[in-house]
Amino acid sequence: MGKKLIEKARIVENAAVYHGTYILKVKAPQIIAQALPGQFVMVEINSLHDPLLNRPLGIAAVDEAEGILTMVYRVVGRGTSLLTDKRPGEDLNIIGPLGNGFNMNAKRPLLIGGGMGLAPLLYVAQKFSPTPVEVIAGGRTKDEMFWADLFASVCDQVHVSTDDGTLGTPGTCVALLSPVSAGKNFDAILACGPEPMLKAVAQCAQELNIPCQVSLEKHMACGFGACLTCTCESTDGRHLQVCKQGPVFNADEVKL
Numbered sequence: 001m002g003k004k005l006i007e008k009a010r011i012v013e014n015a016a017v018y019h020g021t022y023i024l025k026v027k028a029p030q031i032i033a034q035a036l037p038g039q040f041v042m043v044e045i046n047s048l049h050d051p052l053l054n055r056p057l058g059i060a061a062v063d064e065a066e067g068i069l070t071m072v073y074r075v076v077g078r079g080t081s082l083l084t085d086k087r088p089g090e091d092l093n094i095i096g097p098l099g100n101g102f103n104m105n106a107k108r109p110l111l112i113g114g115g116m117g118l119a120p121l122l123y124v125a126q127k128f129s130p131t132p133v134e135v136i137a138g139g140r141t142k143d144e145m146f147w148a149d150l151f152a153s154v155c156d157q158v159h160v161s162t163d164d165g166t167l168g169t170p171g172t173c174v175a176l177l178s179p180v181s182a183g184k185n186f187d188a189i190l191a192c193g194p195e196p197m198l199k200a201v202a203q204c205a206q207e208l209n210i211p212c213q214v215s216l217e218k219h220m221a222c223g224f225g226a227c228l229t230c231t232c233e234s235t236d237g238r239h240l241q242v243c244k245q246g247p248v249f250n251a252d253e254v255k256l
């Protein structure tokens with residue numbers, strides 16, 4: 001893991017892609033020079049430096065040539081609501097890269113993400129290139145699946161599911177794991193999404209005998225191990241800090 005940096009980052013884009021979901025691009029060349037897939041940053045949202053408004057956002061893409069860091073966020077509270085007011089040309093303090101990323105040693109990875117959990121997997125897919133990558137992307141409805149286009153540019157195959165069946169296979173993304181894996185030699189499953197989804201993915205991965213890594217989504221106040229808002233329990237009973245020891249864990253390492 002590289003050194004944590006605080007970088008004043010100029011906003012390049014902050015635009016809605018779907019109801020209440022925004023793509024945020026900032027110039028942060030120092031942070032992206034160190035960023036690994038699965039890591040995240042803390043975005044300092046207000047100028048009064050109220051840490052309660054800081055938000056952890058996964059790194060969704062990196063443009064090394066332009067020095068641009070891409071994040072995707074959903075408006076869920078005051079902090080993210082204030083973030084939507086920020087305009088291109090304004091600056092944001094970005095702290096990162098934080099946490100531990102995915103083990104990227106796989107030769108034939110399968111990614112699976114639900115909802116906003118797809119954001120960090122986008123950078124994972126980008127970084128695996130030219131290794132062939134397939135992704136299973138799940139969402140509630142067709143309009144929410146703008147992700148399919150984003151993944152199409154970095155993945156060999158994109159398998160989509162929606163809860164209401166308006167795009168791809170009806171139902172949850174987890175139901176696609178077995179059929180998508182059939183006859184293929186995936187050597188790693190990399191998953192990110194809500195905890196019930198991760199639990200189901202981990203069980204299925206075990207049945208398929210494919211090593212599985214999960215990236216946990218937890219509420220985080222500080223992002224670097226100081227506040228203990230993000231703890232989870234390991235399978236051997238230890239308390240782990242998701243921001244520092246995660247957010248990525250081997251699935252058999254944590255209680256889901």
Ligand code: FES
Pocket residue numbers: 219220221222223224225226227228229230231241242243244
């Ligand atoms: Fe503060 Fe993890 S977010 S300890």
